[in-house]
Amino acid sequence: MSTVETLLSETTFTTITNQLVEGISYLTGLEYYGIPILDVLHAFLIAYAYRSAVGAGHKQIGWGQGFLATVIMCAGGGSTVCILRGEPVGILKSNLFWGIYGTAYWLMFSNSFVYPFFHFIFSLPFVEELFTVADAILRNAAIVNFGVLGVDSTLGADKFVAKILCGTLAGSGGGFWIDTFNLTHHHWSFSTPRWLHAANNDVKASFITAVFYILATHPPAIFTELTGLPILTYIEAEAWSAVVLSLSLVYGVVYSKVLKRSRGTGAVNKKRNKKKH
DSSP: OOHHHHHHHHHHHHHHHHHHHHHHHHHHTOEETTEEHHHHHHHHHHHHHHHHHHGGGGGGSOHHHHHHHHHHHHHHHHHHHHHHHTOOOGGGGOHHHHHHHHHHHHHHHHSSSHHHHHHHHHTSTTHHHHHHHHHHHHHHHIIIIIIIHHHHHHTOTTOHHHHHHHHHHHHHHHHHHHHHTTTTSSSOOOOOOHHHHSOOHHHHHHHHHHHHHHHHHSSHHHHHHHHOOOOOOHHHHHHHHHHHHHHHHHHHHHHHHHHHHHHHHHHHHHHHHHHHO
C-alpha cells in the first residue's frame, strides 16, 4: 500500500472513530427531565425479557421475587465484580436506578397492556435490535470503565487476567446468577450454571469486548501491529469496543429469531406430513 493510500485509510478511520465517539457520547448523555433515555430502554428490555422467560408462570411469582430477579438481571454483573473486589455495590448508591428499573418492572407485570405492547413492537423489524444496541452501549460502559479500568485502582494496571475476568463478568454476570439459582422459575434452586459448560452469546460477547479493549489500550503497540490501524486513545477504544459488543449482541438476537422461525417451520411441516399420511 502506498503512502498516500495509507494516509487516506488512516484519515477515513480517524473520521469514523470521531463520529463514533460523538454519537455514543450523545446517546449516553441523552436525558428527559434528568432521566437517562438509554437506561429506560434497557430497563424495559430487561423487564420484557424476564416476563417472556417466565411465560405463563408469571402469575405464580411474587412481586418481591420477580423484582429481585429483575435487579439481578440488570445489575448482577457489576454487583458480582464489586463483591470480588471488596467494593460497595454500585446500585446502592443510586436512587435513580431503583426508580427506573422498579417502574419498568411494575409496568410490565402490573397490567395486561404493557407486555403485549412490547411484544408487538419487538415483532416489528429492527426494534429489538435497537433496544439491544442501547443495552450494548450501557454494558460496554460497565465492561470498560468498571470491569477493566476498575482493576487499575484496586489491583494494579498489570493484572490482565483480573481485567478480563472482571470485564466479562461486568457484561454478563447477571446471566450467571440467573442460571445458578434458576431465577426464571417459580421455585428457585441451586444448579451448575449452563455457561460453565458452554458459554452463551452474552458471555462470549463480553469476553471478546474486554479482550479487544485491553489489546487496544495495553499496550497500544500490540493493537497497531495486529490491525495496522492508528493508535487509539482510551475514549476511542471504548467507542470501538461498543461497536464490537453491539454487533455481537445483535447477532445473537438475529440468530435466535432465525432459529425460532426454522423450528416453527419444521413443526408446521411435520403436522402437514402427518395429515398426508
